[in-house]
Amino acid sequence: MPSLRGHHLVCLHFFTGEGYDEAFIKNLRNIMARTGHEEITVTSGADDVCASCLHLKEGRCDYTEDADADIREMDNRALDLLNLSETGWAQWDELRDLVRTIFPQWHSLYCSECDWRNACEKNVFFRKCL
Ligand code: SF4
Numbered sequence: 001m002p003s004l005r006g007h008h009l010v011c012l013h014f015f016t017g018e019g020y021d022e023a024f025i026k027n028l029r030n031i032m033a034r035t036g037h038e039e040i041t042v043t044s045g046a047d048d049v050c051a052s053c054l055h056l057k058e059g060r061c062d063y064t065e066d067a068d069a070d071i072r073e074m075d076n077r078a079l080d081l082l083n084l085s086e087t088g089w090a091q092w093d094e095l096r097d098l099v100r101t102i103f104p105q106w107h108s109l110y111c112s113e114c115d116w117r118n119a120c121e122k123n124v125f126f127r128k129c130l
Contacts, residue, residue, distance in 0.1 A: 001038045001089075002031045005047040006075030009040070009082060009090065010106055012049070013099050014120040020054055027052035035092040044075060044086040074110060081105060096125075103129035 019025040031048055050056045055063040061071050081102040111117055120126045
């Protein structure tokens with residue numbers, strides 16, 4: 001079962017096939033294919049997406065100097081909004097419904113500053129949530 005950290009439980013709903021490199025995108029496509037028929041394990045810290053990311057260094061996110069702490073905070077906020085614990089399970093379809101309900105708050109907290117905003121704005125579900 002795919003293991004996903006808090007902010008990925010939200011942001012992956014807006015995946016449009018873009019990513020850091022081919023290995024990252026391939027891994028993400030594989031995870032997305034599994035979400036349709038496998039339960040999601042909620043996790044904290046580096047997850048199955050991070051596992052193929054060039055920014056994962058010694059178990060920490062080095063996307064920016066403060067990324068690891070900032071992203072953990074974002075993960076915690078996502079779990080709070082989704083009413084999940086970091087050791088729980090979730091179904092992708094149920095998450096999708098929840099993401100729609102929390103999206104106004106999520107968008108105002110994070111999307112305007114996010115480097116992936118342009119990619120997400122191409123996603124139909126993202127635009128429907130606005
Ligand atoms: S940028 Fe950081 S949080 Fe995002 S996938 Fe890479 S390691 Fe994980």
